[in-house]
Amino acid sequence: xxxxxxxxxxxxxxxxxxxxxxxxxxxxxxxxxxxxxxxxxxxxxxxxxxxxxxxxxxxxxxxxxxxxxxxxxxxxxxxxxxxxxxxxxxxxxxxxxxxxxxxxxxxxxxxxxxxxxxxxxxxxxxxxxxxxxxxxxxxxxxxxxxxxxxxxxxxxxxxxxxxxxxxxxxxxxxxxxxxxxxxxxxxxxxxxxxxxxxxxxxxxxxxxxxxxxxxxxxxxxxxxxxxxxxxxxxxxxxxxxxxxxxxxxxxxxxxxxxxxxxxxxxxxxxxxxxxxxxxxxxxxxxxxxxxxxxxxxxxxxxxxxxxxxxxxxxxxxxxxxxxxxxxxxxxxxxxxxxxxxxxxxxxxxxxxxxxxxxxxxxxxxxxxxxxxxxxxxxxxxxxxxxxxxxxxxxxxxxxxxxxxxxxxxxxx
Amino acid sequence: xxxxxxxxxxxxxxxxxxxxxxxxxxxxxxxxxxxxxxxxxxxxxxxxxxxxxxxxxxxxxxxxxxxxxxxxxxxxxxxxxxxxxxxxxxxxxxxxxxxxxxxxxxxxxxxxxxxxxxxxxxxxxxxxxxxxxxxxxxxxxxxxxxxxxxxxxxxxxxxxxxxxxxxxxxxxxxxxxxxxxxxxxxxxxxxxxxxxxxxxxxxxxxxxxxxxxxxxxxxxxxxxxxxxxxxxxxxxxxxxxxxxxxxxxxxxxxxxxxxxxxxxxxxxxxxxxxxxxxxxxxxxxxxxxxxxxxxxxxxxxxxxxxxxxxxxxxxxxxxxxxxxxxxxxxxxxxxxxxxxxxxxxxxxxxxxxxxxxxxxxxxxxxxxxxxxxxxxxxxxxxxxxxxxxxxxxxxxxxxxxxxxxxxxxxxx
Numbered sequence: 001x002x003x004x005x006x007x008x009x010x011x012x013x014x015x016x017x018x019x020x021x022x023x024x025x026x027x028x029x030x031x032x033x034x035x036x037x038x039x040x041x042x043x044x045x046x047x048x049x050x051x052x053x054x055x056x057x058x059x060x061x062x063x064x065x066x067x068x069x070x071x072x073x074x075x076x077x078x079x080x081x082x083x084x085x086x087x088x089x090x091x092x093x094x095x096x097x098x099x100x101x102x103x104x105x106x107x108x109x110x111x112x113x114x115x116x117x118x119x120x121x122x123x124x125x126x127x128x129x130x131x132x133x134x135x136x137x138x139x140x141x142x143x144x145x146x147x148x149x150x151x152x153x154x155x156x157x158x159x160x161x162x163x164x165x166x167x168x169x170x171x172x173x174x175x176x177x178x179x180x181x182x183x184x185x186x187x188x189x190x191x192x193x194x195x196x197x198x199x200x201x202x203x204x205x206x207x208x209x210x211x212x213x214x215x216x217x218x219x220x221x222x223x224x225x226x227x228x229x230x231x232x233x234x235x236x237x238x239x240x241x242x243x244x245x246x247x248x249x250x251x252x253x254x255x256x257x258x259x260x261x262x263x264x265x266x267x268x269x270x271x272x273x274x275x276x277x278x279x280x281x282x283x284x285x286x287x288x289x290x291x292x293x294x295x296x297x298x299x300x301x302x303x304x305x306x307x308x309x310x311x312x313x314x315x316x317x318x319x320x321x322x323x324x325x326x327x328x329x330x331x332x333x334x335x336x337x338x339x340x341x342x343x344x345x346x347x348x349x350x351x352x353x354x355x356x357x358x359x360x361x362x363x364x365x366x367x368x369x370x371x372x373x374x375x376x377x378x379x380x381x382x383x384x385x386x387x388x389x390x391x392x393x394x395x396x397x398x399x400x401x402x403x404x405x406x407x408x409x410x411x412x
Numbered sequence: 413x414x415x416x417x418x419x420x421x422x423x424x425x426x427x428x429x430x431x432x433x434x435x436x437x438x439x440x441x442x443x444x445x446x447x448x449x450x451x452x453x454x455x456x457x458x459x460x461x462x463x464x465x466x467x468x469x470x471x472x473x474x475x476x477x478x479x480x481x482x483x484x485x486x487x488x489x490x491x492x493x494x495x496x497x498x499x500x501x502x503x504x505x506x507x508x509x510x511x512x513x514x515x516x517x518x519x520x521x522x523x524x525x526x527x528x529x530x531x532x533x534x535x536x537x538x539x540x541x542x543x544x545x546x547x548x549x550x551x552x553x554x555x556x557x558x559x560x561x562x563x564x565x566x567x568x569x570x571x572x573x574x575x576x577x578x579x580x581x582x583x584x585x586x587x588x589x590x591x592x593x594x595x596x597x598x599x600x601x602x603x604x605x606x607x608x609x610x611x612x613x614x615x616x617x618x619x620x621x622x623x624x625x626x627x628x629x630x631x632x633x634x635x636x637x638x639x640x641x642x643x644x645x646x647x648x649x650x651x652x653x654x655x656x657x658x659x660x661x662x663x664x665x666x667x668x669x670x671x672x673x674x675x676x677x678x679x680x681x682x683x684x685x686x687x688x689x690x691x692x693x694x695x696x697x698x699x700x701x702x703x704x705x706x707x708x709x710x711x712x713x714x715x716x717x718x719x720x721x722x723x724x725x726x727x728x729x730x731x732x733x734x735x736x737x738x739x740x741x742x743x744x745x746x747x748x749x750x751x752x753x754x755x756x757x758x759x760x761x762x763x764x765x766x767x768x769x770x771x772x773x774x775x776x777x778x779x780x781x782x783x784x785x786x787x788x789x790x791x792x793x794x795x796x797x798x799x800x801x802x803x804x805x806x807x808x809x810x811x812x813x814x815x816x817x818x819x820x821x822x823x824x
Contacts, residue, residue: 036553036822053467060820062597072599075553075822093557141448141487145505185474187484394806408472410448410487 003028003070006329007088007097009078009265011038011061013315014298015103017322022330024070030095032088034077035125036060042315042379044123045166048132048255049173050181050408058126078104080268083291099293099329102266102280103322106299106313109261109277116237120256123166135253136174137410140182143189156194157251159242161234162258163200163207165350168217170255171198172353175224180354181408196226197251199244201233201258206350206358208312211365213358220352234258260313262300275302284340286325292334297321306340316346349375415440415482418741419500419509421490421677423450423473425727426710427515429734434742436482442507444500446489448472451538454727454791457578459541460667461585462549462593462820466538490516492680495703511705511741514678514692515734518711518725521673521689528649532668535578547665548586549822552594555601568606569663571654573646574670575612575619577762580629582667583610584765587636592766593820608638609663611656613645613670618762618770620724623777625770632764646670672725674712687714696752698737704746709733718752728758761787 004027008019011033019031037058046052062073076090081102088095108122121135122128136158143155156178160171178194185191198205198221204214205221205228218228229244236243241250262278272288273281279302280288286301288294298318303311311317324341332338347361349371357371366374380393416439420431423445431443449470458464474485488502493514500507520534533547534540548570555567568590572583590606597603610617610633616626617633617640630640641656648655653662674690684700685693691714692700698713700706710730715723723729736753744750759773761783769783778786792805 036549036820053465055465055820060597063820066596069599073597074557075550076557093559137448138487145486145488147505184478185472185485187481408448408467408475 004098006099007095008101010103010105012103012105012298013318014322017319018101018326019071020068021323021326027070029071031071032074032076033061036075038064044129045169045173047129049177050133054126078265101325102296102300103298104263104265104300106260106262108256109259111259119237119239120254122256132255134410137408140191144186152189154250158253159197159249159251160255161199163198163205166257167198168205168350170257171196171226172221172224175226176353179225197249198226199229199232203231209358210360213365213367216367217352217358220356224353285328285338286321286341292336295325297325305343307342309343311343317343351375416510418511419507420513422515422517424515424517424710425730426734429731430513430738431483432480433735433738439482441483443483444486444488445473448487450476456535456541457581457585460535460544461589462545470538490677513737514708514712515710516675516677516712518672518674520668521671523671531649531651532666534668544667546822549820552603556598564601566662570665571609571661571663572667573611575610575617578669579610580617580762582669583608583638584633584636587638588765591637609661610638611641611644615643621770622772625777625779628779629764629770632768636765697740697750698733698753704748707737709737717755719754721755723755729755763787
């Protein structure tokens with residue numbers, strides 16, 4: 001029997017899970033990603049705030065897939081997808097497929113203000129995280145060197161836009177970095193006088209979290225010294241400033257955690273409906289309308305599932321989708337009708353800082369230290385690869401005991 | 413009593429050791445470095461070959477010096493040193509001193525062929541190491557993507573110039589990366605067919621090592637699959653090739669471990685004698701002729717000590733010099749005559765690969781596994797900071813057991 005060629009675009013949670021789920025004898029799988037690594041995105045903010053090293057949360061895709069002899073990993077950038085010809089064009093060659101899985105993920109979105117991108121720092125890739133780390137650490141170095149108090153104040157002001165989990169985790173971790181970790185390391189400036197602003201357009205932080213969790217998060221962040229601005233949509237972003245309401249905040253470090261949109265390659269899909277954020281509006285079985293051989297999964301797919309639940313852009317959803325698609329291809333091929341995808345909600349959580357988190361799991365609301373312990377446990381469990389799990393755990397134990405952060409290195 | 417102002421330029425082994433050796437009440441110390449971190453250079457080749465993460469061998473200077481309340485750390489680039497005015501000019505301000513310690517280290521040297529720099533990769537900074545790592549890993553990724561066998565061969569050829577410890581350690585580690593670590597991770601290419609060339613101008617490798625150690629090293633490297641070229645001075649280096657003797661090797665990855673020269677700032681010292689590599693020819697007490705208040709230490713100082721021994725450019729020598737200078741300033745001030753520096757030779761060592769090293773310590777010659785164990789122990793002992801020591805040790809145990817390398821991440 002001829003092997004079926006499955007082409008998976010993207011080595012994130014959805015694509016990786018899908019690629020490794022095919023039996024070796026019947027399917028030949030090619031996985032394409034523009035990086036050489038799988039990234040554990042939920043911990044990216046810790047790389048950005050010098051808590052973890054880049055390599056602690058990233059693993060080479062071909063090392064993860066080393067023992068899957070039917071999977072070929074290629075590093076490359078997808079330019080266009082030609083559904084009619086069943087071809088995918090990379091920068092320098094063309095790949096053909098029997099089945100295609102589009103799992104290229106999302107990038108930072110600016111709600112139509114793409115000119116704001118040049119003045120802000122996103123948080124989607126390792127490069128983004130390293131850029132934030134470098135900018136933050138350099139700002140404190142420069143503040144220590146300058147004699148101009150106005151310049152010092154500007155250098156020590158950091159703005160985080162977006163009160164969702166990304167923004168909350170960034171703001172909390174930045175506040176701890178400035179006010180605790182760096183406390184004794186400077187002689188001229190006082191790092192604890194740094195201003196961390198968290199700007200949210202809506203009436204509360206963590207809007208998707210139930211009950212008192214948003215309020216609790218708000219109070220905890222203020223206790224850490226974060227200035228929280230609610231009901232404050234961003235009006236303007238320029239070089240070195242951001243305007244919200246009638247307030248103008250001077251800062252060189254504006255971290256954008258407010259929105260995501262699908263990768264651009266979805267725009268090359270002829271005749272496929274996209275939502276406003278560029279995500280593919282998939283069928284209930286995650287396939288593309290009119291193309292039972294093509295699927296989309298993860299942050300690039302837009303779906304309200306068979307039970308009426310909007311599938312969120314979180315890693316458990318991506319993993320479930322990737323696994324579902326592989327199962328569908330293996331069991332049903334292109335024979336219709338096929339089963340519909342149903343999202344299994346494992347709960348949501350976010351950390352606020354050392355020893356504090358919020359979580360909502362199966363109707364239960366947790367906060368404070370118990371939520372943080374749960375967060376720690378779950379994230380360690382999900383981290384790919386034994387080595388990383390041990391090292392990250394040691395980093396955390398070390399940081400917890402000493403308040404030090406191990407990755408405070410500025411690279412050019 | 414007025415505090416004496418000591419200005420230390422450079423946070424390497426010499427500068428850091430010196431800066432932390434002054435009593436808090438009598439001396440106010442300023443340490444300037446162009447990076448924010450102290451780098452454990454002896455392990456840089458492991459970062460370059462994806463064995464260790466960047467942050468494993470680098471620690472923020474201000475974190476190391478956090479508890480030395482009389483030390484101010486500044487990140488900045490030294491432009492000129494004005495000995496007459498007792499001033500040091502940084503990019504944006506001027507520092508004054510009562511005592512000056514120049515410990516700015518060395519950079520890659522090309523023996524007058526500075527145009528070769530653009531075609532080769534040095535190994536002196538974290539950036540250098542990350543550039544090598546990226547180029548090597550990307551070459552294998554590209555080889556897996558291309559269908560052109562000639563291009564594949566070129567991509568999988570790596571040249572290391574210089575048969576000293578740096579070159580030997582790089583070549584051995586690269587050979588193990590290609591032939592063992594990456595072995596199962598590719599489907600189209602065979603990483604073990606990579607060609608690693610080690611080019612040495614003289615008649616043997618590790619020329620400063622005694623007895624049979626150079627020959628042993630040669631044999632071990634060949635067993636690892638490295639092609640060793642002796643008596644082969646480099647004639648020409650261009651874009652994508654290197655010429656030695658009548659041989660032209662096509663390669664995009666030419667790693668230069670053949671020579672070092674002092675940082676350029678020594679050229680701004682009016683009236684001070686420099687050797688051919690730009691190093692400062694210091695007095696027996698490590699001071700500059702005619703300037704008892706100015707000292708040089710580490711790779712930037714050139715000295716044959718009071719016992720007639722040429723002080724080598726190794727970290728123990730740098731540490732001894734830094735400590736000696738602090739002691740001299742504290743005990744003698746500028747009062748002449750002062751004691752002369754005597755280098756205490758702790759021995760030399762180099763690793764060849766997994767479980768093999770050579771060492772010469774106090775007349776004893778060690779090789780193979782015992783030498784490697786000794787190398788491991790000494791390097792762990794010298795690594796600064798407890799966290800790093802544990803993490804690096806775990807990395808090594810992990811790599812030793814699994815043959816995996818944890819830092820195989822390509823960043824843009």
